[in-house]
Structures are given as C-alpha cells and as structure tokens.
Amino acid sequence: MDAMLTSFQAWAHALIPVHSVAFDALAWLSLACYLLFAVVALHYALRPWAEKAMLAAIGGGTAASLVLHLSLRSSPDYVGEGPLWKFVSVSQYLPWVVVSVGGLYVLYRIGLQLRKMCCGRQDR
Numbered sequence: 168m169d170a171m172l173t174s175f176q177a178w179a180h181a182l183i184p185v186h187s188v189a190f191d192a193l194a195w196l197s198l199a200c201y202l203l204f205a206v207v208a209l210h211y212a213l214r215p216w217a218e219k220a221m222l223a224a225i226g227g228g229t230a231a232s233l234v235l236h237l238s239l240r241s242s243p244d245y246v247g248e249g250p251l252w253k254f255v256s257v258s259q260y261l262p263w264v265v266v267s268v269g270g271l272y273v274l275y276r277i278g279l280q281l282r283k284m285c286c287g288r289q290d291r
Contacts, residue, residue: 179237186247190238193231194255200228225269236260 183189204224207217235255247255 180241197231
C-alpha cells in the first residue's frame with residue numbers, strides 16, 4: 168500500500184510540481200470547480216441539468232484537489248503564500264469530504280428509488 172501511495176505521490180509531483188505555474192493553474196481550476204458546484208447547488212439543485220453539472224464540478228474539483236494533495240505530500244516542507252495557497256492547503260482535505268458527502272447522496276438517491284418502488288409512489 169505504501170509503495171502504491173509513494174508511486175502516486177511521485178506521479179503527481181512529476182505531473183504538477185509544487186511551486187510551479189502548473190500547480191497554481193490546477194489550484195485555480197480546483198477552486199473554480201468547487202465554486203461552480205456551490206453556485207449550481209445553491210440556485211439550481213432541483214433542475215434536471217443541475218445534477219449533471221454538480222457531478223462534473225464535484226469530479227473535477229475532487230480530482231484536481233487529489234493531485235494537489237499528492238503533489239504536496241512529495242514536498243512536505245513547501246509553504247506558499249497568499250489566498251491561493253490557503254485554498255490549496257485546505258482543499259487537500261476536500262476530496263475526502265466530497266467522497267463522503269457523495270456517498271451519502273448516492274445512498275439518499277437509492278433510498279428514494281427503493282421508496283418509490285416499494286410504495287408505488289410517483290414523484291412529480
């Protein structure tokens with residue numbers, strides 16, 4: 168398991184080295200994905216297209232944050248500056264939150280489907 172984690176860290180660091188333009192660009196992309204998710208979730212959560220947009224934003228933000236997290240683990244002594252760094256330092260924990268909330272959402276959707284099948288209820 169440690170060998171696999173080490174190889175993922177090395178891959179992420181080789182792909183997006185810490186303190187590089189690519190790292191900053193990926194941090195901005197991650198932030199944009201999370202902001203897109205927040206906007207869509209707050210305003211359009213009940214519309215059919217919103218679910219797809221939210222899932223795309225969650226997936227993009229989570230993937231970007233995960234790569235940032237793995238790259239940071241390769242350079243544990245690096246500490247950046249400014250608001251983007253603050254976002255990156257917090258966002259490295261967001262994939263685990265997103266995966267947990269996503270799991271709860273999937274369970275909720277499964278529960279709705281089971282309730283609909285079991286009780287014969289039609290949602291309008």
